[in-house]
Amino acid sequence: MARASFAKMNGLGNEIIVADMRSRADRVTSEAARALDADPATKFDQIMAIHDPRTPGTDWFVRILNSDGSSAQACGNGMRCVVQALAAETGRSVFTFETIAGILNAAEHEDGTISVDMGRPRFGWQDIPLAVEFRDTRAIELQIGPIDAPVLHSPSVVSMGNPHAIFWVDEDVWSFDLDRFGPLLENHPIFPERANITIAQKTGPDTLTIRTWERGAGLTKACGTAACASAVAAARTGRTGRLVSIVAPGGTLKVEWREDDHVVLTGRAEWEFSGSFDPATGAWARDTESAA
Numbered sequence: 107m108a109r110a111s112f113a114k115m116n117g118l119g120n121e122i123i124v125a126d127m128r129s130r131a132d133r134v135t136s137e138a139a140r141a142l143d144a145d146p147a148t149k150f151d152q153i154m155a156i157h158d159p160r161t162p163g164t165d166w167f168v169r170i171l172n173s174d175g176s177s178a179q180a181c182g183n184g185m186r187c188v189v190q191a192l193a194a195e196t197g198r199s200v201f202t203f204e205t206i207a208g209i210l211n212a213a214e215h216e217d218g219t220i221s222v223d224m225g226r227p228r229f230g231w232q233d234i235p236l237a238v239e240f241r242d243t244r245a246i247e248l249q250i251g252p253i254d255a256p257v258l259h260s261p262s263v264v265s266m267g268n269p270h271a272i273f274w275v276d277e278d279v280w281s282f283d284l285d286r287f288g289p290l291l292e293n294h295p296i297f298p299e300r301a302n303i304t305i306a307q308k309t310g311p312d313t314l315t316i317r318t319w320e321r322g323a324g325l326t327k328a329c330g331t332a333a334c335a336s337a338v339a340a341a342r343t344g345r346t347g348r349l350v351s352i353v354a355p356g357g358t359l360k361v362e363w364r365e366d367d368h369v370v371l372t373g374r375a376e377w378e379f380s381g382s383f384d385p386a387t388g389a390w391a392r393d394t395e396s397a398a
């Protein structure tokens with residue numbers, strides 16, 4: 107099969123590869139994902155693979171892979187990169203995508219920011235999913251196990267199509283050893299599909315400062331669905347209103363949990379370079395004109 111085009115982009119430092127798999131019958135393999143992640147030039151957090159539409163009324167289907175080769179149901183920063191790439195290609199500014207989490211409407215605004223309707227949050231313990239029944243997922247009792255992180259307890263859990271656990275802290279989020287206990291919590295048996303782990307500090311009336319250890323990707327500079335999950339959990343627990351600024355290491359995102367229950371994520375995306383790659387093996391080459 108001929109090579110496929112890709113664009114290396116980022117959403118507030120969340121490293122994204124947008125792969126053009128339209129009009130192709132193959133898909134990006136986990137082997138290719140791990141090979142691309144192993145190369146410092148193409149190291150990424152998620153691949154957003156654009157495929158031909160599966161449902162009438164949608165523009166394209168977007169398949170999401172984490173850098174460990176696992177598939178993700180949703181990726182807010184990645185969707186903004188997809189919108190920016192397709193707006194540049196088509197001249198359009200409004201799109202309807204489908205992912206395994208459902209239908210996502212998105213729009214690029216005049217000022218270059220991009221809003222993605224990330225759909226409705228899910229709170230039921232089986233929707234997160236959790237391995238044990240919890241009636242109130244605003245704060246679940248999670249025995250963190252053999253690590254000395256006494257201040258981490260009672261996370262809020264939310265699904266944005268993918269599972270999130272939000273640990274509320276009163277101290278600076280940088281004072282936590284997230285790279286040490288992130289993987290322990292990501293793989294905690296309470297999360298049968300693993301989970302994205304976020305520590306969140308309320309730093310203003312409607313502002314949270316967060317850091318995220320992502321399922322299947324590790325520490326990232328920003329995580330769009332974690333921003334959505336944190337904002338919804340904050341509103342749900344009375345910490346903020348429904349329009350929240352989320353300050354991540356890579357920048358600030360705006361999240362609105364609308365009265366119709368949809369969660370809209372707004373922020374920027376950045377193009378870095380383009381190339382072509384083999385979706386089976388991950389072998390790639392940079393486009394020459396983009397090297398200029």
Ligand SMILES: N[C@H](CCC[C@H](N)C(=O)O)C(=O)O
Pocket residue numbers: 120151152172177178179180181182183184268269302320321322323326328329330331332
């Ligand atoms: N970085 C992505 C989240 C990817 C989620 C993925 N780590 C998973 O759920 O497995 C975002 O901006 O929403």
